[in-house]
Amino acid sequence: MKFDYCRDCREEVVWWAFYVNIFQTIFKGILGLLSGSAGLLADSLHSGADVVATMVTMFSVKMSNKPADDKHPYGYGNIQYISSAIVGLILLLGAMLLMYESIVKIIGGNLEAPSIIAAVGAAVTIVTNELMYRYQVCVGTENNSPAIIANAWDNRSDAISSVAVLVGVVASVIGFPIADTLAAVGVSLLVGKIGIELISEAFKGLMDTSVDVEVLETAWQAASEHPAVHSIYFLRGRNVGEEVHLDVRLRVNPGLKIKDSTKVAEAVRARIQEKLPFARDIRLFVSPAPAHETAARA
Numbered sequence: 001m002k003f004d005y006c007r008d009c010r011e012e013v014v015w016w017a018f019y020v021n022i023f024q025t026i027f028k029g030i031l032g033l034l035s036g037s038a039g040l041l042a043d044s045l046h047s048g049a050d051v052v053a054t055m056v057t058m059f060s061v062k063m064s065n066k067p068a069d070d071k072h073p074y075g076y077g078n079i080q081y082i083s084s085a086i087v088g089l090i091l092l093l094g095a096m097l098l099m100y101e102s103i104v105k106i107i108g109g110n111l112e113a114p115s116i117i118a119a120v121g122a123a124v125t126i127v128t129n130e131l132m133y134r135y136q137v138c139v140g141t142e143n144n145s146p147a148i149i150a151n152a153w154d155n156r157s158d159a160i161s162s163v164a165v166l167v168g169v170v171a172s173v174i175g176f177p178i179a180d181t182l183a184a185v186g187v188s189l190l191v192g193k194i195g196i197e198l199i200s201e202a203f204k205g206l207m208d209t210s211v212d213v214e215v216l217e218t219a220w221q222a223a224s225e226h227p228a229v230h231s232i233y234f235l236r237g238r239n240v241g242e243e244v245h246l247d248v249r250l251r252v253n254p255g256l257k258i259k260d261s262t263k264v265a266e267a268v269r270a271r272i273q274e275k276l277p278f279a280r281d282i283r284l285f286v287s288p289a290p291a292h293e294t295a296a297r298a
Contacts, residue, residue, distance in 0.1 A: 010148070013139045014058045017151055020132055021050040024125050024158070031121035037114035037172075038105060039165035039183035040121055042098045046161055046191055047125075049094040050154050053087040081202045084150040088198030091154065095192030102184040113172040114180055122166035129159035144244070144278040150198050157194040161187035211237040211244055215276060219246055222275045228252055228264045230289040243280040246272065254288035261286045 025047040032041035136152030139145070168183025216235055223232055234249035250268065252261055265284040273279050 009139045010143045010145065013136055013148060014054060014151070017132060017136060017155065018051065018054045018058065020128060021047050021054055024128065025051060028121050028125060031118060035115035035118035035121070035169075036112060037118035037121075037165070037169055037180055038102065039168045039180045039187065040114070040118045042102065042184040042187050043122070043125065043158070043161055043165050045098065046091075046094060046158055046187065049090045050158060053090050053154050054151060056083050056086045056090075059083070081146055083147040083202075085199050085202035087147075087150050087154060088195040088200075088202065091157065091191050091195030091198065093195075095188040095190075095195060098184060098188035098191070102181050102188065105181050106178065106185075113175075113177040114169055116169070116173050118169045118180075119166055119173075122162045122169060125162045126159050126166065129155045129162065133159060146201070146239070150202075153194055153198065157191055160190050164190065211239055215244060218275050219248065219272050219279070222271045223248055223250065223268045226264060226268050226271065228256065228260075229268065234285075237279075240281075244276060244278045245281040245283075246279055247283050247285075248272070249285040249287070251287055251289035254290075256288070 025044055028040050028044035028047060031037075032039075032044050133152050133156040136148055136155060140148035140152055164183045164186040165180075168180040168186075171179030216237055219237065220232060220235055223229055223235075230251040230253060232248065232250055234247065237244055237246040239245075248268070250265070252264055256264070265286050269282050269284055272282055
């Protein structure tokens with residue numbers, strides 16, 4: 001983590017997201033009704049879905065803090081992937097509803113230009129959601145939290161959808177009344193795309209896909225820097241919520257005593273954790289290097 005207070009932000013950010021999304025749901029809903037903007041009303045429903053998504057994120061972050069027990073020896077970290085999938089599903093279902101309502105309105109020909117006040121509502125929410133996105137991405141990245149990062153992208157999707165609403169409202173006011181409803185269609189497509197991506201990433205996490213190559217390279221380099229390490233012949237890792245679990249197999253000089261090999265393993269573990277603060281479970285296996293390899297290296 002860059003700063004000591006990053007961990008405190010982890011506990012606070014979801015509450016900020018929760019209150020901001022409630023405000024936006026009410027704010028856009030009222031302005032959408034007053035202005036007659038289908039796009040802004042659709043965006044209000046999107047923010048309403050965000051409130052539910054944030055509640056899911058709050059629950060998952062709290063649950064992931066629970067220590068490992070007999071039933072869950074690896075802890076509760078993977079619940080954050082379940083949270084991400086639920087957030088994605090909420091966005092996808094909301095997008096399908098928005099698309100249906102918008103298409104029905106276009107087919108029915110009930111198209112009227114909204115009041116320019118809708119543009120004010122869209123502009124305010126663009127700025128608010130972009131700020132929340134940046135805040136949550138920072139906190140999620142520093143804490144390696146997939147649930148918080150998913151919630152951040154939820155706010156980014158809201159910011160993008162509000163841009164579409166703003167363009168649609170302005171176009172409607174200047175003489176193209178269908179633009180506002182087309183903006184609502186555009187919002188639903190963007191929201192649906194992000195929902196599918198979140199579900200896909202969550203399933204990858206639950207299926208124990210490998211950590212990023214950069215993480216493995218960092219672990220490899222950290223282990224290789226120890227002078228007693230002859231070689232690394234096996235390295236793999238997986239994400240478990242906010243944590244990274246690694247399996248590392250080292251070869252050391254065959255003449256090294258067992259107690260010294262244990263010290264090497266402990267030193268390598270400490271070195272990896274220093275480079276990768278989120279590596280909580282590092283399983284190290286130490287074995288002697290084959291004699292012909294040590295002779296060739298000498």
